[in-house]
Amino acid sequence: MPEEHPFRLGFLVHDVSRLRRTIIDKALKPMGITRSQWWVLSNLARHQNLEMKQTELANVLDIGKVALGGLLDRLEAAGHIKRLADPVDRRAKRIVMTAQGKRILTKMTSRGKKLNDAIYCDLTNEEITFAEEILSKMKQRLIAMDNAVKSGKAPEEGVGPIENITETSSEAA
Secondary structure: OOOOOOOHHHHHHHHHHHHHHHHHHHHHHHHOOOHHHHHHHHHHHOOHHHEEEHHHHHHHHOOOHHHHHHHHHHHHHOOOEEEEEOOOOOOOEEEEEOHHHHHHHHHHHHHHHHHHHHHOOOOOHHHHHHHHHHHHHHHHHHHHHHHHHHOOOOOOOOOOOHHHOOOOHHHHO
């Protein structure tokens, strides 16, 4: 990593993500839906029959059951999803996208494409592909590091011991 800019890329990725979220939230507001709700509907749409168990959806989204429950409450109240009893496990709930949910997802996807076109308008296809490759590598590396730390192991070779990437008690003091 270049020594002259050790944190610049991280800050830039954070700023781009924050600004993109802000723009998307503003674009979706007139539709009466949030980016988080879009995220739920998009993930439901990727699964067979547009349905999943609530626990599976929480795992895919990597959010807690309580946070997901609030999102689902709002989506259900708006008529975008239904919660159905699971035929195999009566304690479990299946989340099913409704016809109205499909319609709003189509509208959101169209608006999202227009936003992405505007965001990427000064970039070539090659630049977009290159950025995706770099960010995908970074994402996979971060996932591997997180999994290593969660399991109590040192991160992958080249990173060093866990204390090099997590705050030690002496640093916290």
